[in-house]
Amino acid sequence: RHTPKLSSPIRKTLSHQFLCAICLDVFTDPVSTPCGHNFCKNCITEPVDADVPFQCPTCMKMFYPKPELQVNTLISEMVDTFRRAEQRPARQEEVLPGLGLKPLPLLLCVVFLSLLLDCMKFNHPLEEMSKGKKGVKMEAEIQQTIEEMRLKIEELKRSVELGKEDADREMTDGARVFAALKEYVEKGEAKLTEAIREKQRQTELQAEGFIRKMEQDIRELKKRKTEVELLSVLQLEETAEMKEKLPKMLAMAKLRRAQSYAVDVTLDxxxxxxxxxxxxxxxxxxxxxxxxxxxxxxxxxxxxxxxxxxxxxxxxxxxxxxxxxxxxxxxxxxxxxxxxxxxxxxxxxxxxxxxxxxxxxxxxxxxxxxxxxxxxxxxxxxxxxxxxxxxxxxxxxxxxxxxxxxxxxxxxxxxxxxxxxxxxxxxxxxxxxxxxxxx
Known part of the structure; x- marks a missing residue:
């Protein structure tokens, strides 16, 4: 049996995140600039006069003197993992020494990375939303982002369920192997089962943390959407009816903001x-x-x-x-x-x-x-x-x-x-x- 491959949209998103902005190919020995952008080491470290300021090719930020760039080992390992996943039709499986057991899939790690990269896309200042058509467009973008994040939450939940099934299968395989070695390793079965369960618990905790963060982001985006709608109303031609409604709308917006800090109070x-x-x-x-x-x-x-x-x-x-x-x-x-x-x-x-x-x-x-x-x-x-x-x-x-x-x-x-x-x-x-x- 094999673990299902990542869906095409996720695979496409990940490959885009692992491309060097200079050579447009997957990173080779990726290095990071002080401003946080990543490039192949050979692409960014070509001989340059030491007296000439260094400029980031992505954000055009200047650095003087030229910074010393080191290989980003975290991104390098993720790129290697991605390449191996692209080259193999099924997930790589390793055998635990002497037992014939397979580790839990790394699917959640890849999904978590995709979610983090997508969350970092949305960073529009509220001032830009108040400029006529831009506000309407931004409102649509916010709604689209909310829907995309909801879909990713559902995909993450499905991944957790797949992980649970894998954990159950791993425990079943472990019990089957240890049954043959019961008189020698009677305590080993309990330890292995607990280790598998602990690993699954950690996976679920990580998934729950990401889901809570995504749901919080959705609430914040909804607040921004309300503000965009209010700003769009302010841009309409003032009429007698609008002059009457506007103070009530502003008062309601202030109350809604106060209500966002609601706490549960009981009498002592x-x-x-x-x-x-x-x-x-x-x-x-x-x-x-x-x-x-x-x-x-x-x-x-x-x-x-x-x-x-x-x-x-x-x-x-x-x-x-x-x-x-x-x-x-x-x-x-x-x-x-x-x-x-x-x-x-x-x-x-x-x-x-x-x-x-x-x-x-x-x-x-x-x-x-x-x-x-x-x-x-x-x-x-x-x-x-x-x-x-x-x-x-x-x-x-x-x-x-x-x-x-x-x-x-x-x-x-x-x-x-x-x-x-x-x-x-x-x-x-x-x-x-x-x-x-x-x-």
Missing amino acids: PDTANAYLFLSDDEKQVHDTYREKALPYNSERFFYSAAVLGKQSFSSGRFYFEVQVEGKGEWTLGVARESINRREDITPRPAAGFWTVGLSNGNKYKAGPDVALSLQSAPKKVGVFVDYEDGLVSFYDVDTAALIYSFTGCSFTEKLYPYFSPGLENDGWNSAPLIITPVN
Whole structure:
């Protein structure tokens, strides 16, 4: 039996990557320039005056003095492997000493190389996409690249399945051989089987890593595609209808970007006030009129009807959404780790709180001092934090409208999501705050 050959498109792509740009033939003793391009050693190292600057034939970058070029052993080995694969109708098979077993196919290595080379093709700056027809063309190229990458992911998955079948056959062959030598090498069978399984596990892990990377690249390309579509809209002739839609489109684009940093947040019962009730999944909280008998905990809010999230953040960006529909009072935001939890403290930036909230059913505020005028009552509020930029922004998720932003904040310690459902008030404010998934 033989391992199937590589498909023609992959073979064609690999042969193109192994061609010298000077002699247009497969590399012989390939060397690499400081700028990262590869050529045959004889093609690029012809006698040149030492006082004359060296210029890369591909990118035309100048180097002075002329660099000393060494043979790139990695590419040289890959070229040798490729040549052997081209010359033989079936994969090269070697016999393990004394056992008659064959190693796993090198098919995945070749496929991985093809995927890496294809991923490096796409490097268009976003500015070029905003130039009329170029933007439309780039949008098509992005979509085509996404489809090609999806096809390669499927091919990679198929290769993994073939590898599994090969592994099963190798283990079967190994068991058959060791059965005849059982009294001498009884432990050898287990070792060989484990070695084969370990090799297959490593192959699967590598494949999974490449698949995750490709899927992440697809998500990034989709984001770029959305930006290209938005830029294309900006180039259209301004009309009364477009002037009305454009602000909403820009607001939605900002919200979508914030939502790309969504994290999974749950409530921390060790910080919850004794009068608060938390759901079993730790995603909902509301006030009750009964105090629960809870053990002393220095992290618990003693006077304030509040609770923190379990997750903390000390760098980067994060985003979460909370349903506030049906409530007459609530407060949301983030708080630093060292806030005072034993006294009745009004949430404000100076005390380590960055929040927005509702009181009396119709009064919206940022902190205790900034009154907000909203066009509509939000049903779901999104909270976005950029730790390094010192930014905390709140969004009406349904309308994509920005509610308020704290800017120029100086964060020096861990930040926690902050939730206060407000007092129950005889059922008037009994609806819970609900942490919802980000769509």
